[in-house]
Amino acid sequence: MARRVMIKGNEAIAMGAIEAGCRYYFGYPITPQTDIPEYLSAAMPKVGGVFLQAESEVAAINMLLGAAATGVRAMTSSSSPGISLKQEGISYLAGSQIPGVIVNMSRSGPGLGGIHPSQGDYFQSTRGGGHGDYRTLVLAPSTAQENYDLTMLAFDLADKYRNPVMVLGDALIGQIKEPVELKTYRKKLKEKPWALTGAKGRHGHILKSLFLADGELTDHNWMLAKKYKSMEKEVRFETYRAEDAQLLLVAFGSVGRILRTSVDILRDKGKAVGLLRPITLFPFPNKAVRQAADKAKALMVMEMSTGQMVEDVRLAAECACPVDFYGRPPGSIPTPDELAKEAMKIWRKRGLK
C-alpha cells in the first residue's frame, strides 16, 4: 500500500528523485528551493548516493553533465536567477544529448526580483533558454503530489529522449505543505550504450556538441529537430468542468490550481466556465487548445506574469475563437475570487450567457 505523508512541495521533488533512482544531486542554495538540497544532503548518503554543494549554479549543472555522461540519473535544482546561470550547461546537455533533470522552483524577476511565486520563467523554460536551436521538455506541476509524480516522469523522459527535462514550479508549489502519496517506482532502467563507462573492448565514446565538418552541424540540428517533434506524443494536460464550457480558462502550475476554485465559484453562479491546465509546457498541448477553441466561445489565459504562455495559446487556437488574458506580475498571489471576477469581465465582454 502506498504511504501517505504530509510534506512540502520541495521535499516531494527530492523524494520523487530518490524514488526514481536518482543518486547524484548537485546544487546550490537559493530561495525558494533550498529545501531540495537540504533534504538531499541528508537523504543521499543514506541511499549510497552523492550530494554535492557546488561552488556555483554554473558548476552544479556541469557536474550534472559529467555524472549523467556516465549514464547515471542526476539532478540539479535552483530558482530563477540560478536557472539563468545554468542555461549554458543546459544548452550543452541538449547539444551533446546527455539526459538530466533540472528543477526550477521559480521566484520573481527580472534580476534579483524577489522570492514571490511567479510564472515569468515560462519563455526561458519553453524556448530553450540558452543559446542554439534546442528544446527542453518542460513539466509544470501544480501540487506537491505532482511534484513527486512528475519528477519521476522527468527522469524517464530525460532517458527516453537523451535530453534535459525541466520541472517548472514556483515558490507556491515548492513551499506548500500537503498530503502526498508516495508511489513506488517500478520501472527497470534501460542500458545506455552511449554512456562513458571506459573503452573496454571498444573505441572511446565521445559526447560532444561541436561539429566542424561540412554539413555535420546541419545534420545534427535536423536530427535534434526530428527528436523534438517526436516528443509531441508526451503531451499532458488536465481539464476541469470543461465539457460544456463557453469560457475556457487556460493556466498552468499554481494559477491552474487556484482556478479550479474559481471555476467552482462561477459554476455555482450558473456560468459555464471550465479549465484547461497544460502539464507539459513543451511539448505544448496545441491540439487540445485548438479543439477547445472550436468548442468554446472564448478562451482566457491567466498567468502570474504579464503574458507569456498566452502567446502559445493564441498560436494554438489559430483564431478559432477570441483569446483574452489576465496577468498578475509578481508581488501577490491572486485569490480564486479575484480570478473569478476577472473571468466574469471577459464573460460579459464576450457577451456570453
Place this chain on the structure above:
Amino acid sequence: MSAKPKMKKVFDRPKSLKDVPYHYCPGCHHGVIHRLVAEQIDNFGLKENTLAAASVGCSVLMYDYFDVDVVESPHGRAPAVPTGLKRAKPDSFVFTYQGDGDLAAIGTAEIVHAANRGENITVVFVNNAVFGMTGGQMAPTTLLGQVTTTSPYGRSAVTDGLPIRVSEMLSTLEGTAYAARVAVDNIKNLKKAKAALKRAFTYQTKGWGFSFVEFLSSCPTNWKMSAEEANARVGKEMADYFPLGVYKDVRAN
C-alpha cells in the same frame, strides 16, 4: 635475396592515441603533451578505464586523438564536469586537458573549487600565455609587454594586471595534493615532465587526491614566431616568470 633484417622496435605510438595526424600547428607543444599523457595512460594500464573532459580551445579536439571516453565541457567548466564523472564512476581514471584561456580565465572558479574539494582527478593544464583557438588574444597568463590581438601595445600591469601563476596559487589550497610546472622544450625538461605526469597519475590511482600538472607550451602561430624561436621562448621568457618545478607533493617521502 637477403633475409629481412631483424629490427627491434624501440619507439611506437601509445595504444591510447589514435593513428591520425594532429591538426595542431607546426611547433605547437600539444602534440608532444598528448603523447606524454597517452604514454602514462598506457603505462598505468588505464586505456579501458579512463574518462576525460575536453575543454574549449585548440585542445577541444583531443577526442580526435585519444582513444578513450571523452565528454566535451563548456568553456572553463572542465573541472566541474570531471567532478561529476569521478563522483559517478569513482573507480575510473578521470582527467581534464585544459588551456590557459579556459582554466586561468573563465574557469578560475571551477579549478579552484575542484582543487579545494580535493577531487581525486588529474588536471593537465597547457599554458601558452595566449588564447590560441580564437586567434591569439591576451590571456590572464600573457606576459607583461607581450603583444596580442587584444593587447596591441603590449600587456600592461596597470590596465591588465599581472600574469597569474596558477600552480603556485593552487598549491596554497589544502585540497591540492600534487602540483608541478613542467615544459617540453628540451629533452631534460621533457623527462621531468614525464616524471611529473607519472607522479600525478600515481596520486589519482592511489586515491591520494587532486593532482595538477602545468605545461608551459609554445604557440608559434599566435606568437608570430618560428617553431624554433617559440620553443626557445618557452625555456627563457616563460620559464623566467613561470618557474618550473614541483610546487606540492604531499606524499613526498
